[in-house]
Amino acid sequence: MSPPLVEVSAISRTYAMRSGMFGRAAAVHAVDGVSLTIARGQTLGLVGESGSGKSTTGRIVLGLEPPDSGEVRFDGKPMAAPGTTAWRAQRARMQMIFQDPLGALDRRLPVAAQIREPLDIHDIGTPAVREERVRELLRAVELTPAHGARYPGALSGGQRQRIVLARALATKPDFLVCDEPVSALDVSIQAQVVNLLCDLQAQLSLTLLFISHDLRVVRQISNVVAVMYLGRIVEIGSADDLFARPEHPYTQALVSASPAPGRRSAGRIVLSGDPPNPAARPAGCAFHPRCPSAIARCKSEVPALETVGGDRQVACHLVTGAATRDAA
Amino acid sequence: MKPLVSIEDLRVAFGGVPVLRGVDIALQKGEAVGLVGESGSGKSVTWLAALGLLPRHAQVSGSVRLDGRQILGAPANELDHVRGGRIAMIFQDPASALNPVLTIRRQLCEALALHRDLQGNAVKAEARRLLDLVGIPDAGRRLEAYPHEFSGGQVQRIMIAMALAGNPDLLIADEPTTALDATIQAQILELLSTVRRELGMAMVLISHDLGVVAENCDRVAVMYAGRIVEQAPSNQLFADPVHPYAQGLIGALPPLDGPRRRLTAIPGTVPDPAHMPGGCAFAPRCALVADACGLAAPTLAPIADDRSVACVQAEASRRAVLGIAAE
Numbered sequence: 001m002s003p004p005l006v007e008v009s010a011i012s013r014t015y016a017m018r019s020g021m022f023g024r025a026a027a028v029h030a031v032d033g034v035s036l037t038i039a040r041g042q043t044l045g046l047v048g049e050s051g052s053g054k055s056t057t058g059r060i061v062l063g064l065e066p067p068d069s070g071e072v073r074f075d076g077k078p079m080a081a082p083g084t085t086a087w088r089a090q091r092a093r094m095q096m097i098f099q100d101p102l103g104a105l106d107r108r109l110p111v112a113a114q115i116r117e118p119l120d121i122h123d124i125g126t127p128a129v130r131e132e133r134v135r136e137l138l139r140a141v142e143l144t145p146a147h148g149a150r151y152p153g154a155l156s157g158g159q160r161q162r163i164v165l166a167r168a169l170a171t172k173p174d175f176l177v178c179d180e181p182v183s184a185l186d187v188s189i190q191a192q193v194v195n196l197l198c199d200l201q202a203q204l205s206l207t208l209l210f211i212s213h214d215l216r217v218v219r220q221i222s223n224v225v226a227v228m229y230l231g232r233i234v235e236i237g238s239a240d241d242l243f244a245r246p247e248h249p250y251t252q253a254l255v256s257a258s259p260a261p262g263r264r265s266a267g268r269i270v271l272s273g274d275p276p277n278p279a280a281r282p283a284g285c286a287f288h289p290r291c292p293s294a295i296a297r298c299k300s301e302v303p304a305l306e307t308v309g310g311d312r313q314v315a316c317h318l319v320t321g322a323a324t325r326d327a328a
Numbered sequence: 329m330k331p332l333v334s335i336e337d338l339r340v341a342f343g344g345v346p347v348l349r350g351v352d353i354a355l356q357k358g359e360a361v362g363l364v365g366e367s368g369s370g371k372s373v374t375w376l377a378a379l380g381l382l383p384r385h386a387q388v389s390g391s392v393r394l395d396g397r398q399i400l401g402a403p404a405n406e407l408d409h410v411r412g413g414r415i416a417m418i419f420q421d422p423a424s425a426l427n428p429v430l431t432i433r434r435q436l437c438e439a440l441a442l443h444r445d446l447q448g449n450a451v452k453a454e455a456r457r458l459l460d461l462v463g464i465p466d467a468g469r470r471l472e473a474y475p476h477e478f479s480g481g482q483v484q485r486i487m488i489a490m491a492l493a494g495n496p497d498l499l500i501a502d503e504p505t506t507a508l509d510a511t512i513q514a515q516i517l518e519l520l521s522t523v524r525r526e527l528g529m530a531m532v533l534i535s536h537d538l539g540v541v542a543e544n545c546d547r548v549a550v551m552y553a554g555r556i557v558e559q560a561p562s563n564q565l566f567a568d569p570v571h572p573y574a575q576g577l578i579g580a581l582p583p584l585d586g587p588r589r590r591l592t593a594i595p596g597t598v599p600d601p602a603h604m605p606g607g608c609a610f611a612p613r614c615a616l617v618a619d620a621c622g623l624a625a626p627t628l629a630p631i632a633d634d635r636s637v638a639c640v641q642a643e644a645s646r647r648a649v650l651g652i653a654a655e
Contacts (some may be wrong), residue, residue, distance in 0.1 A: 029354035049509035156597045186366035186536065191593035198590075220582035220591065240405060244585055258513035258584055259539030270518050271511045274479040290511075 003076055004037040005175060005207045011035075011070035013053075017279055026279045030056040032231040035305075040174075043201065043208040045222030045239060047215060051278050053178070053231040054211045058177045061209060062096055063087070066277045074175070091113070092122045095168035099180035101160035105152040111163045112138070112148030118170040137166040141196060158189035162196065169200070182217060194220055207231075215258045219243050224311075227251045230276050230286040233305055237312035247314045249291050251280050285317065293318055330396065332357045332497060332530055333378075333415075338390035340370075340401075340554075347600045348373050349554040350390075350630060355498065360524065360531045362541030362562065364577070365551035368598055371534045374551075375500045379415060380407050413443045416491035420503035422483040426475040432459070432486055433471040436493060438647045443494030458489040463519060481512035485519065492523065498530045505540065517544055538581055542566050546559075547634070550574045553599055553609035556628055560635040568644045570631065572614045608640070616641045 013031040018024070031053040046054045052149060060067045072079050074094065079294045080086035095118075098104050105114055112134050119130045138148050141162040152160055161181060168176060178197070182190040202206060210326045212218050219239050226236040227248065235248040235316055246252045256269040273290040276282070282289050290299040297317050305315040314320060331354040340348035348370045355361055363371045378392040378400065380544050392400040411417075413625040419425055427435060440446055446454055451575050452471070459467035462485040464478075473569040475483060483615055485505060489501055496497055501520060505513035522545060535541050541548055541562070548565045549557045550573065569575045579592030596613040605612055607622040614621065618641060626638045631646040 049511065124576070158597065186598075187538070188366065188594035189575055189579045189597065191582075191591035192595075194582070195591055195593055215510075216582040216584050219584060220588060253514075254510055257510045259517075259537065259543045260584055268514060268518070270514045272515075274481060275509050275512060305568070 002040055005040045005075055006036070006038040006060055006061060006209070007073040008036040008057075009071050011067035011072065012122065013059070013060060013065070013068055016121055028278045029231045029281060030278060031067070034228075034231070034233055035070075036061075036226060036233070036236075038175075038207055038209060040207055041201075041205045042220055042223045043210050044208065045218035045225040046211045046228060047213060047225060048228035049213060049275050051230070052228040053278075054228050055179055056208055057228070058179050058211050060094070062089065062094055062177050064096070066289045074101060088122070091123075092118070092171040093173050094175040094177070095171065095173045097161075097164055097168050097176060097178045097181045099183050101157065101184075102152060104164050105160060107152050107270070110149050110151055111155065111160075112145070115148070115163065115167045115170055118167060122171055124171065133170065137169060140169065140200065141166045143205050156189070157185050158192055161185065161193055161322075165193075167198070169204070172204075173206070175207045175209075177211070179211045180213070181210075183212065185216065197221060209302055213253065216244065227254065230278060232286065232315065233313075234287065236305070236314065237310070240318045241310070241312065247308060247312065247319045249293055249318070250287050250314045254296060285315075297321075311325070329356060331355055331358075331393075332395065334391075334393045335374070335378060336391040336393075338374060338377060338392065339375055339388070341387045341491045342380065342385065344387075346604070347554050347601050348377065349604075349625075351551075351554075351556055353549055353556060353559070355530050355532065357497065358524075358528045358530050359547065360521075360545045362535065362545035362548040363532060363534045363551060364536065364538055364541050366536060366598055368553075368601070369551040370554040371551050372502050375417065375502070375532065375534070379411055379417065379500075381417075408442075412491075412496070413494040414440065414496055415498045415500065416494060416496040417500040417502065418484070418491050418504050418651070420506045422487040422507075423480070424473060425487055426483065428475050431474055432473050432478075436471070436486075438492055439490045439493035454493075455489075458492055459486070461492070461523070462486070462489045463515075464489075479512075481508055481515060484508065484516050488516075488519065489525065492527070495527075496529060498532065499524070500532045500534070502534045503536070504533075506535070506537070513540075520544070538577060544552060550577065553604065554601070555609065555625070555638060557610065557639065558635075558637045559628065564635065570635070570637045570646060571610075571615050571639045572642070573610045576613075608638075610639075622655075 010033050011031055012033055015028045015030055016025045017028045023149050034057055048054045063073055074090060080090055115134050115137055116130055119133060135145055138145060143162055182193050194217060210221055222239045225239045225242050226233050230248050235251045243255055246255050253269045253271045271290045285298040285303050286302045288294040303317045305313045305317045306320040308314050308319055334354040336352050338348060338351040351374050363375050365371050377388045394414060433455055437451050440451050440454055456467050456470060464470050464482060464485055505516050533541055533545055547560050548562050549556045552573050558574045569578050576594040582591060599609055607624055608626055611617045611621040620640045626640045628636045628638045629643050630636045631643060638642060
C-alpha cells in the first residue's frame, strides 16, 4: 500500500484576539492538535460549524499559513520553507478552491487569462502549449472557449466556480483543498458542480480535502469524514458509516439537525446553548456545556481521540470509556 | 373556509422587466406554507410586493386580500396597521435588521408602542414576556443589552420576538435560518413551530432548503422564474413530485442515508428575466420538453385534491393515469 499523500500530525494554531479596543488579548485556539491522513485519490470531508477550525486546518494543510506546532507532510516530505524553489514546486501540486468564486477571480480580466496565470507563474510549457491547455481545461469543466473570453461578471455563479476549478487544475495538481466550494450555489447548480468534481477526481485521480458545513454534500463526495468542534476532531470514520451511526453526541446532533424531506422533526436532537466561542473554550471536553449526556468527568478531562472499532475514532468519555458509561 | 390571505395574479416588474409573472396562492388561518425555489425565482418579491415594501419604481399589479380586504395599493395608514400588526416579517440577516446603537428594550418597546395599546410599565413587562417566550435567558437584564452583545441565533430570536409584538396572524419568515449554523438552525425552527402552535399563527416559510420546508410546513409551493410551478401537501410533494423542475430539485439533493447515487443535476441555468423564453420558462432545461411547451406558458391546473401543477406534459400524463384508475 502506498503511503498517504497528505499526513497531518498534531497541528495547532493559536491567534491572539483582542476583545474591544482596550480589551485584553485572549488566545484563540483555532486548531488544537489535529491529525489527519488522506490516502491518494481519496476524499476527506471536514465538517463542523463556524469557528470549528475547519478552514484554518485547510489553510495549514496547504501551507498558506504555518502551524504553531505539529507538522504537515506532503507525499512523504515535510512542507518546504515558504519562498524556496522546493516550496514553489510543491505548491504547484496542491491547489485551493474557495466558497466565493467572484472574490477569487479578477473582475477586470477575461477568465481564460486567469486560467492561464498559474501556467505562467510556474513557467509550464510554451505559449502555444499554454493556450491549448486553457482550451483543454475549459472543456474539462464543461465550458466552451467562448466562455473563456468573457469577464467574471458575465458568467453565472456555477460557471464562475467552474472557472476557479479549471484554474486550480491548470498545474495538474495531485491535491485540492475545497473550502465550501458549493455553499453559495443554488441546489440545481450545486449538483452540477458536485458531479463535475466527482468526475474530475476519478479522471485525474485527485486527492481532495473537502471542507463544508453541509453534511449531505460532504457525504456525497467523501470517503472519510472528520467532524470538528472548537478546533479539535471529535469523530472520524468512513462517510456512510459515520452518518448512519454517529457515535459522538455532537455528530449525533449534527446529523439529526440536518433536515430531510419526508421526515418530520419528531425525535430531533435540539442542542441547547449557543455555538461555542473559540476564545473562551470550556475546560474538559469543549462540547460538555451543550452535551445532553455530559457527566462529571467531561468537565475536567479532555477526551482523547480513540479507536472504537473498525476505522472509527471518537473523542468522548461516554463512548470510549465503557466503564464510565456503566457508572453513569 | 375563507382564506386568511389570498394572492391572485400578482405581477411585479422592475423597469419593464417582469420578475413576478402571475402568482396565485392562498393561506388558511394557522397554516404553514413553504415557498421554495432558487435565487431570483420570486419567493421574497411575492411577499415584499404583497406588503407594499418594494421600491416605488417597481410596477405591481394583481390582487392581495387579507380577510377579504384588498391591501395591494392600500393607503399607507391602512398598511401600517397590516405590516407588523396583522402580517409580520423576519429576514435572513437579523443583525442588519436591528439598530446597533439602541438597546433591545428600546427596539422591542417601539414595536409594542406601534401595534399595541400599552402604556408605561406594561410595555416593558410585555417586552420581557416576549424575550422569555423566544427563549432568551435572563430576559429582564438582557433587555438593556445592545444587538452586538447577542449571538447570531439569539439575534434571530429577538427578531422573532419583535415580529410577535403585534400579535400577527401571519408571519413571513424569509430564509430565517440560512445564515445560522446547523445546530442553531434546529433551535430556531423548533422555536418557530412552538410559537406557531401556541399562538395559532399562520406562517410562510421562504427557503431554498427543501428539507427545512418539508419538515416545517403543511403545504409547499415551488417557484421557478417568477411563477408557482407546483403546489402540494409537503409529504406528497417530496414523495412524488410532478413538475420536472420539482423532480429536478429533489433529485439534486444528495441523500443523507442509503446508497449514494449520482446527483441528477438540472442542466443549464435559470433564464434571465429580461430574455424569458416564450412558453414554459423551464422548457430550455427540461428533459421532457415537447413542441407544446414552447407555445404558451402553462397555468397552474389541479391534478388531484390539494395539488396543482403548471406543466403541459405532467398534467396530461397525470390525467391519463387518474382516468384509467377511475374506470
